[in-house]
Amino acid sequence: MSGIVPTTTTLADVYPADADEVAFQQQRWTKLVDTFAATHGHKPTFVSRSPGRVNIIGEHIDYSLFSVLPMAIAADVLLAVSTPSPSSSSSGDDSFKITISNVQTDKFPGAEFTVSPSATEIEIDRSHHHWSNYFKAGLKGAMGLLRQKHGDEFRFKSMNVVMDGNVPPGGGLSSSAAFVTASALAVLVANGETEVDKVKLTELAIVSEREVGVNSGGMDQSASVLSERDAALFVSFTPSLSARPVRFPQTTPELVFLIAQTFVRSAKFDTAPYRYNLRVVECTLAAAILNADCNNSSPLPRDSSPLGISLHGFFDSYFTTTNPSLSNLTLQEKFTKAISLTEESLTQEKGYTLDEIATHLHLPVSDLQKTYLTKFPAKPPQNLFLLRQRALHVFRESLRVLRFMHLLEQNPPSSSSDIGPSLGRLLTDSQSSCRDDFDCSCAEIDSLVDIGRRAGAYGSRLTGAGWGGCTIHLVPADRVEQVKKAFDDEYYSKIEMSEEERASRVVVTKPGPGSCVFWVS
Numbered sequence: 292m293s294g295i296v297p298t299t300t301t302l303a304d305v306y307p308a309d310a311d312e313v314a315f316q317q318q319r320w321t322k323l324v325d326t327f328a329a330t331h332g333h334k335p336t337f338v339s340r341s342p343g344r345v346n347i348i349g350e351h352i353d354y355s356l357f358s359v360l361p362m363a364i365a366a367d368v369l370l371a372v373s374t375p376s377p378s379s380s381s382s383g384d385d386s387f388k389i390t391i392s393n394v395q396t397d398k399f400p401g402a403e404f405t406v407s408p409s410a411t412e413i414e415i416d417r418s419h420h421h422w423s424n425y426f427k428a429g430l431k432g433a434m435g436l437l438r439q440k441h442g443d444e445f446r447f448k449s450m451n452v453v454m455d456g457n458v459p460p461g462g463g464l465s466s467s468a469a470f471v472t473a474s475a476l477a478v479l480v481a482n483g484e485t486e487v488d489k490v491k492l493t494e495l496a497i498v499s500e501r502e503v504g505v506n507s508g509g510m511d512q513s514a515s516v517l518s519e520r521d522a523a524l525f526v527s528f529t530p531s532l533s534a535r536p537v538r539f540p541q542t543t544p545e546l547v548f549l550i551a552q553t554f555v556r557s558a559k560f561d562t563a564p565y566r567y568n569l570r571v572v573e574c575t576l577a578a579a580i581l582n583a584d585c586n587n588s589s590p591l592p593r594d595s596s597p598l599g600i601s602l603h604g605f606f607d608s609y610f611t612t613t614n615p616s617l618s619n620l621t622l623q624e625k626f627t628k629a630i631s632l633t634e635e636s637l638t639q640e641k642g643y644t645l646d647e648i649a650t651h652l653h654l655p656v657s658d659l660q661k662t663y664l665t666k667f668p669a670k671p672p673q674n675l676f677l678l679r680q681r682a683l684h685v686f687r688e689s690l691r692v693l694r695f696m697h698l699l700e701q702n703p704p705s706s707s708s709d710i711g712p713s714l715g716r717l718l719t720d721s722q723s724s725c726r727d728d729f730d731c732s733c734a735e736i737d738s739l740v741d742i743g744r745r746a747g748a749y750g751s752r753l754t755g756a757g758w759g760g761c762t763i764h765l766v767p768a769d770r771v772e773q774v775k776k777a778f779d780d781e782y783y784s785k786i787e788m789s790e791e792e793r794a795s796r797v798v799v800t801k802p803g804p805g806s807c808v809f810w811v812s
């Protein structure tokens with residue numbers, strides 16, 4: 292799916308067609324524009340908008356370059372922007388200044404920084420987690436694209452930016468990708484790009500977000516930029532980034548997705564074992580060993596995954612180069628084969644030390660340290676990398692994505708009510724695999740998932756990185772109220788929540804459109 296980031300002046304183009312929702316958004320937007328005017332003495336010129344997302348299925352497989360099925364939600368990041376004229380901002384040279392603040396000043400203190408045009412790098416201090424780091428990540432990526440297009444002499448505009456975001460941070464709904472993509476988009480538009488290519492924006496945001504401390508895959512940025520209203524998004528990362536909208540079948544009762552927050556903040560990367568980055572390392576090392584065992588030691592091709600080689604790279608080489616006679620197996624058969632190869636090759640249930648991995652790969656440990664464990668730290672508990680469990684999850688989860696897609700895209704479309712339970716079973720299996728093999732669940736997620744299923748959801752799982760954050764439940768419309776009530780009785784009544792949290796604890800999500808630019812009149 293290619294195309295240009297859309298521009299609009301109408302809130303109804305962006306938010307669910309529901310009078311309450313549009314009224315709520317109208318208020319929010321008025322407040323943003325007023326805050327901007329009060330801070331800077333003039334109205335913003337435009338607002339860049341990018342939504343959060345939920346992942347329906349395909350968890351922790353994007354950085355191994357396997358396809359995923361997320362959808363954009365209504366919660367989003369809005370960046371109101373003006374480009375002050377040079378006289379009011381410049382210090383006489385070509386440097387440019389970014390002044391960024393948030394409508395929630397108490398929670399998110401503002402920042403100001405000047406960038407010299409000769410700076411090839413924007414400094415992002417990963418050890419000091421300021422919210423504006425995400426803006427800097429987007430800025431850095433956008434500067435790269437602008438310089439590529441206009442040359443190194445390009446003069447960047449100074450920017451005043453005021454943000455309003457309502458995607459809960461650390462909640463598994465991808466506030467970070469929404470912020471990075473909205474930031475990159477804002478910088479591009481501020482610097483005269485009126486037609487921003489969606490795929491280019493997504494690709495630069497994927498790379499940029501890795502500046503902030505997580506060696507992430509590309510699912511979130513893809514969902515945030517490329518989604519279409521009323522459709523989930525099937526995202527593929529090879530041979531290059533592509534995505535297509537997928538609509539859910541109309542059934543009776545209707546299929547509804549409920550998102551229920553655990554209110555446990557996902558500590559996915561700030562402290563040892565640096566869980567998320569560790570999983571990326573484990574999947575990458577599993578790819579290296581599988582490749583050594585099954586691909587006649589020919590080196591893995593470099594690809595766009597965070598560490599440059601991936602389980603997808605192994606999978607592809609195995610079925611195309613090593614065993615061309617297997618190239619016409621169905622994708623389903625290939626995944627089944629990859630699962631049995633993993634069972635035969637990665638036999639150590641207890642895990643692998645770095646020494647064992649190095650011996651297996653005939654490489655010095657220092658090489659592995661340098662290549663995989665330096666830029667982003669990862670410290671496995673007991674120094675054991677659980678390669679078998681991680682690779683099994685990746686192949687089995689990818690197979691579930693495929694099956695889920697087959698159910699959605701059956702021809703003729705399924706209108707029968709048994710599609711709900713079939714989809715639900717795949718979600719539930721995904722949760723078990725996330726919990727047992729990928730070890731990215733937690734007690735609160737397990738509890739919500741269990742409550743949801745007992746109360747009548749077809750299937751329930753964590754969504755996003757896990758270790759906290761959100762759960763997603765596929766529920767027939769006629770059981771939504773009973774599932775919500777069960778969450779309240781058995782989970783939310785037992786924890787402390789702020790007013791804001793109470794209001795957002797469980798939401799019905801409708802798939803919304805991706806990034807856009809809103810011109811302020």
Ligand code: NG1
Binds near residue numbers: 352467507509
């Ligand atoms: P969230 O839920 O935003 O932490 C993370 C990654 C995704 C993907 C999922 C797991 C980031 C920015 N995103 O999502 O790329 O790997 O985990 O499926 O870290």
Ligand code: MG
Binds near residue numbers: 511
């Ligand atoms: Mg995130």
